[in-house]
Amino acid sequence: MEQVDCVIAGSGVIGLAVARSLAARGLDTLILEMADAIGTGTSSRNSEVIHAGIYYPQGSLKARLSVGGREMLYRYCAERSIPHRRCGKLIVATDETQQPALASIRANAAACGVDDLRALDAVEAQALEPALHCTAALLSPSTGIIDSHALMLALLADAENRGAVLSLNTQIVGGRTEIGRIWLETADTASGERFEIATPRFVNAAGLGAVALAGSLAGFDRKFLPALHYAKGNYFSATGRAPFSRLIYPVPEPGGLGVHLTFDLAGTARFGPDVEWIEEIDYRVDPARGERFYAAIRKYWPGLADGSLEPAYSGIRPKLSGPDEPNSDFVIQDAETHGIEGLVNLFGIESPGLTSGLAIAEHVATVLAPRMR
Numbered sequence: 001m002e003q004v005d006c007v008i009a010g011s012g013v014i015g016l017a018v019a020r021s022l023a024a025r026g027l028d029t030l031i032l033e034m035a036d037a038i039g040t041g042t043s044s045r046n047s048e049v050i051h052a053g054i055y056y057p058q059g060s061l062k063a064r065l066s067v068g069g070r071e072m073l074y075r076y077c078a079e080r081s082i083p084h085r086r087c088g089k090l091i092v093a094t095d096e097t098q099q100p101a102l103a104s105i106r107a108n109a110a111a112c113g114v115d116d117l118r119a120l121d122a123v124e125a126q127a128l129e130p131a132l133h134c135t136a137a138l139l140s141p142s143t144g145i146i147d148s149h150a151l152m153l154a155l156l157a158d159a160e161n162r163g164a165v166l167s168l169n170t171q172i173v174g175g176r177t178e179i180g181r182i183w184l185e186t187a188d189t190a191s192g193e194r195f196e197i198a199t200p201r202f203v204n205a206a207g208l209g210a211v212a213l214a215g216s217l218a219g220f221d222r223k224f225l226p227a228l229h230y231a232k233g234n235y236f237s238a239t240g241r242a243p244f245s246r247l248i249y250p251v252p253e254p255g256g257l258g259v260h261l262t263f264d265l266a267g268t269a270r271f272g273p274d275v276e277w278i279e280e281i282d283y284r285v286d287p288a289r290g291e292r293f294y295a296a297i298r299k300y301w302p303g304l305a306d307g308s309l310e311p312a313y314s315g316i317r318p319k320l321s322g323p324d325e326p327n328s329d330f331v332i333q334d335a336e337t338h339g340i341e342g343l344v345n346l347f348g349i350e351s352p353g354l355t356s357g358l359a360i361a362e363h364v365a366t367v368l369a370p371r372m373r
Contacts, residue, residue, distance in 0.1 A: 004030045006201040006339055006368065007184060011035075011174055012043035013148065013354055014346060015205035016155035017361035019342035019361045022201075023162035025369040031164060034171040034189055034209075037154045039284070043354070045283070045315030047262045047273070050074070050144040051352040053092075054109040055252060060104035061330040063112040066352040069359030070142065073151075076358060077098045078345045080154045083147040083265050087248035090125060090159075092134035096300040099136045101251045106138055116141055131243040133302050141353055143247060148354060172206075177340050179217035186242055201368045204345045208281065208318045214345050226347050228329060229322045233273020236293050237312040238304070248300055259296040271297055276317070276322050285311040292331065299368070332360070334367050344368065 001005045006022050008015045011033035035041075050073055056062035077084040081103045093099045104253040106117050118139045120128075156166065173194070175184040180200045187194045206213045214220055242261060250258035263269045271293055290309045298305050320328035331347035338345075344364050353360070 002195065004028050005199065005234045005277065006030070006203065007032060007182075007197060007199045008203045008205055010205035010207055010210075011038040011152075011156070011166060011168075012205065012207055012348055013039065013152055013357040014043075014207075014230075014360055015203070016152055016159060017357040018203050018205060018364050019164045020155050020160040020162070021160045021361040021365035022203075022369060023164040025365055027201070027369055029159065029162075029164040031159070031166045032170045032172060032186060033166065033168050034182075036168055036189075038156060038166070038168075039149065042315060042318065042350070043152060043207075046148070046351065046354060047260070047270075048146055048148045048264065048354070049089075049247065049262055050086075050146050051354070051355040052109070052113055052116075052140045053114050053355070054105060054140060056112065056352075057110065057329070057352075058111040061332065062356070063354060064329065065356035065359040065363070067113045069352075069356040071353060072358040073146070074144070076154075077146065077151070078095045078367060082150045082154055082157075084087040084144055086142070086144040087246055088139060088141045090132070090134075091138040091249045091250055091251070092132065092138065092300050093136045093251060094124065094134055096135050098251045102136055102138050102208075105251075114142070117239075121204055122334075127249070128360075129244050129246060131299055131301060131303055135246075143150045145247070145262065145265060146354070153267045159319070166196040172213060173216070175217045175272060177217055177343065180341065182217070182340075182343060186282040187302060198340065199342070201342045202344070203364060203368070204343070205349075207349065210300060210318065210345060210347055214347075217343075220340065220343070221338060224333060224345075226320045226328075227322070229319045230281065231317040231350075232278045232282070232314055233317060234276060234289050234314045235270050235272035235312040236285075236290050236309040238269040238271065239308045239310065241267060242301075243303070244269070244301075250296070250300060259293055261297070261301070271309070272312075273315060281316060283316070285314050286310050317350040318348055319350060330356070330360070332363060342368065
């Protein structure tokens with residue numbers, strides 16, 4: 001049996017950011033990861049976009065933590081020389097019926113503290129991106145792209161430099177809660193060897209597995225477990241170089257932000273994600289879905305050539321809302337909700353989780369170690 005000040009389940013962006021913040025407060029911190037490498041789940045299967053905080057309801061965690069987290073992330077990238085680019089994006093209406101939606105997006109963004117959006121007419125937008133088709137657009141200069149793996153390596157290095165320890169191939173198979181202490185039973189995924197860890201602070205940042213992990217803790221009331229829905233997002237890449245210097249986003253669709261155009265830091269264009277509701281984790285990309293991508297993309301890029309899309313990768317959003325339901329907020333669940341001191345569950349951390357990671361980490365650290373430095 002081991003004892004440690006704090007245990008974190010999951011070594012994605014969120015888990016590593018939380019580990020960095022808690023270790024900086026002087027806590028002995030242990031990161032448990034069931035895979036054989038960091039960030040193999042949602043953190044490495046997304047658009048790698050630094051969001052401005054435009055779409056989320058005023059006062060929501062997504063709105064507050066993305067707006068604050070965005071600037072924290074840009075500063076951190078500059079300090080740690082993490083590859084990134086503040087390239088900006090255009091949110092486009094492709095017919096006149098969508099233009100009121102742009103006005104609504106702009107008003108919501110302003111209410112959330114995003115004050116740099118600029119409305120463009122079609123001529124102004126096409127002056128910036130000549131290959132673009134639209135009837136109107138919003139320019140977001142605060143949107144950017146990032147190398148998410150370089151970010152995770154920097155977060156891990158900072159945490160380890162402050163004494164945190166990472167244990168790969170380590171799965172939490174159960175646990176129990178007691179007054180002032182949480183017991184976790186873990187298993188080595190290679191050998192099956194089991195051992196027990198006791199901690200006064202446990203952060204459940206297990207992403208797609210967070211709800212199941214919380215449910216495995218004896219003493220945790222299941223009424224606090226949200227319903228989890230898997231929303232798979234498929235991505236396709238384009239052969240050749242796309243003629244855009246900014247990200248291009250359509251008006252949002254139910255469940256996501258539409259099939260948008262992003263690119264990596266090398267300039268390779270990729271399109272997605274779409275929304276495919278699934279029952280089990282499956283990262284395979286069906287090439288046939290590409291046919292639907294052509295129609296969506298050509299609404300804003302008519303010049304997309306036939307046969308130029310190739311399956312790239314997919315990610316799965318751990319959504320707390322299902323089909324035809326309003327998008328849910330992040331859930332950061334602590335003792336004020338479930339009554340168990342020292343336990344923080346992070347549920348439904350989908351987009352803009354990458355952007356919000358440092359802000360989420362500070363929030364969690366303040367809850368678990370408010371007076372420690």
